[in-house]
Amino acid sequence: MSIRLPDAEHTARPWRIHEIAPDFEVEDVWAYRTPGAGPDDFPVMLAALRAGGGLNENPPVVRFLFAVRWKLGALFRWDEPEQSVVGRVASLCDRLPQDLRQDAAGEAVPNTPFTMVYELRDECVIELTNKTVHGICHLGWVPADDGGYELRMAALVKPNGLLGRLYMATIKPFRRLIVYPALTGKWERAWWNRDRHPGESR
Structure with missing residues (x-):
């Protein structure tokens, strides 16, 4: 099972x-178990x-929550193009030092609302922006207590004013x-x- 960790672990x-x-x-x-990983x-x-499958392969209750979110976004125009990393704020890709600039930077991540920022041997960053928040999903690979390795996920956010802070507070229990x-x-x-879906990293 996953374990919620203190911020300091990130x-x-x-x-x-x-x-x-x-x-x-x-x-x-959060930490996610990957037994036997090196x-x-x-x-x-x-x-x-x-x-x-990204957001397309979740349990019904999660798909329902995302469907509600997209409906609200459409109603209040949270997800319009002008609220994107192109329209409202600059992409993190614009901040990357030369050694992190990659061909995949800025590409859409299939089946998600995220775009790629960078990917390394032990770290991957994707981002999204809407009217409420500029968000980062950071995935990292760290030594586990059992001697192997495990996946870590950190959510980093920059709320857009009072609306963004109210939105993040509202969705926290659902998350x-x-x-x-x-x-x-x-x-x-x-x-x-993983062996049923062989593939290569970027």
Whole structure:
């Protein structure tokens, strides 16, 4: 199962995202089990997650919550193009130092509202922007207590004013009680089923 961790489990590690997004707040940090994983298996894990279908392969209750979110976004125009990283704020890709600039930067991540920022041997960053928030999903690969390696996910956010802070406060219980537990099962199954979906990292 996944375990919610203190923010320091993300902030104390030497991730490159710290130098790129120091103005973002850490919202959540979670660990996901990947039994038998080794130090070089992060690309394998990412390939397994991509093969798992993004937001299209979630339990019904999670699909319902996302459907409600998209309906509200359409009603209040939260997700219009002018609210994107092109329209409202600059993409994190514009902040990247030369050694992190990659061909895939800025590409849409299939079956999700995110776009790619960068991917390394132990760290991957994707972002999204709408009228409420500029958000980052940071995936990292770290040594586990059992001697292997495990996946870490950190959500970093920059709320857009009072609206953004109210939005993040409203969805917090849904994220922690429903969405993240659902991701636990999905992401851990992706690891167990990785040999059924062979693929390469970018």
